[in-house]
Amino acid sequence: MDNRKVNILLVDDDPQDRRLVEVTLARSNPPMQYNVETAGTLSEATRRLSNGSYDVVLLDLNLPDSSGIDTIQQAQDTNSDASIVVLTGLDDEEMGLEAIRRGAEDYLIKGKSLEHILVRTIRYSLERKRVRQRITETENRFRSVVQTAGSAIFVLSPEHRILEWNEQAEHLYGWQRQEVLNKDYLQLFVPEEIRDRVATDMRKVLSGKTIKSFENSIRIRDGSRRILLWNASALFDAKGQPIGVIAVGQDITDRKRMEDELRHHREYLELIVNERTANLQEVNKQLRNEIDDRKQIEQKLLIAKREAEASNRAKTEFLANMSHELRTPLHSILSFASFGIKKYTSAKPEKLLDYFNRIKKSGQTLLELLNDLLDLAKLESRRAIFAFEPSNLGILVISVTNELDTLLSERNLSVRHEVSKFDGEVTLDIDKIKQVLRNLLDNAIKFSPEGGIIDVSVCLVGSSVRVSVCDQGPGIPQDELEAVFDKFVQSSKTKTGAGGTGLGLAICDEIIAAHRGRIWAENRPEGGAVFSFEIPLSMDTHTENQLLLACADNNLAVEK
């Protein structure tokens, strides 16, 4: 205690009593510095208390203008921070205790060893007041901190009763402090489905465990739910016994909602990205397909272009060949006619006859060439009319051989037939097949050595019939076996002096193709060539057009 003077207001209407107190204070050991003022009535006392600054009020409860316990109340209403020590009569200790309950620091009984305890009572009351003030200050400071904190802070008893409830809690839960004090927190705010879990957690906290950053949801006044992030720890009394739980909660509902929104947004974005990726992949795929299609078209165009070029080359080649084949007999005709004109007076008639014969023969060659050309043109443009009917091929072979009898005799050739192996009927165009047979036999006659034998056979091969014409001529070079069927191509071995137009085998090829058959040339091991063709025994004559299409080697329109 500092050494400043203690200001005392002595409120007593009895001058004797006042005197006694003053004397006692003066005699105190060690002596204290007192400044004592006195008041005889409560009204005077309250006036002084309102204006002055006192450390202690020694208050008699029986004053002229007030008596009993209410006197304390009236003294306190002055808002003075002086410690009130009540002076009571000898038999009135009950009154003293009541005064303490009402806010007095202490009480003294007048006349009873006052001199021994007055100073001590004043000192103790001053000391107690100072301690209480410090506690109040500290408490106010902490209360202020708790009240103004941004988090909801409350204290629960071990039975979940609410003991403290700060402003933020009021704001968050929508319940005023006064409304919730002593209410069961779990019943009031914790949703039923998690109530047991929270109770368990509280027990854990009471046993000394601290909960940090724990999330759960609460139900607030309007029935909606909020999510809070909790820190909680136990409160202990002086003996270390748990007396409650202090919980600090932060509302993270908005944060959670934003997090959820962000997550949804992210998921949505991922979804969109996935969709777009899928779309892009689809588009990519379509583009790739389109590129492939275009490549295919390009390829087809390229092939078509090559075919067109080849066709153009073939046309030019054909015209060149045509020109050559026409000029050759024309050369003979014109030359021998010129010789005749020049020499008709001087030449012998035999000579002139020779010229005429040569002119005639060349003219015939020219006619033959034109006929073959027309035939081929008709066949190639699918304008040739075929009359398919069942016929006996063996009989046709013999008939054609007979036609060529004169030629055979001239060359002293004989034909051996082997037609009995197959005697059935074949669907064919009689005239066209006879043309083929005539051509093949004609060739065989041309290239056979004098006195040679030509073998002609007809036999069944699977569902087709095969006709082969074998000669004893020089044969055909291996690399020309296919080319001999081309237009204007004659085998190099047999070309000399053979005559012919170079179109005969090309015509045969077309006719056999129209019968859905095939024709080919081979060499016999023993020498000589073999020309064979195969045609099916029967075919769908009701769709002649289809047949012609099937054997067409280009896309010319089919005309009837």
Add this chain to the structure above:
Amino acid sequence: MQVQGKILAVDDDPNNITIVEELLADNCDLRSATTGEQALEIAQDFRPDIILVDIMMPGIDGYEVCRRLREHNTLKHTKIIMVSARAMVEERLEGYKAGADDYITKPFEGDELLAKVRVYLRLKHAEETEQSPSNRYQEHHFRCYRKCLR
């Protein structure tokens, strides 16, 4: 019409050989062949001044006959006239490329062939005179003289 010279006619068509014979046999020493191979064989000994050769023949064709003649030491100065029914310009050019001196297309006028034969006989004769030993001697002296003048 006097034409002196040795002519070889090559054609696989007997008619064409007959035509050349009608035109030239009276005035020339004329031989004939029906294939390229045969023509080359005859030419070795016969040493013709002019060869009238067809193009389209079995075996080696007229172009090939031409090329082989040009490679031949003693026959490379033989005049070659191609006689063909192939009339397109590319075909004629191919003939010149193979080494032919001239080209005549069938059908031709007999007189034109005779005229060509005459021209080529004269030309060949002139060339041979120029390349004779006495001429070559004179040429040598002329070169030496020019050398001295420099």
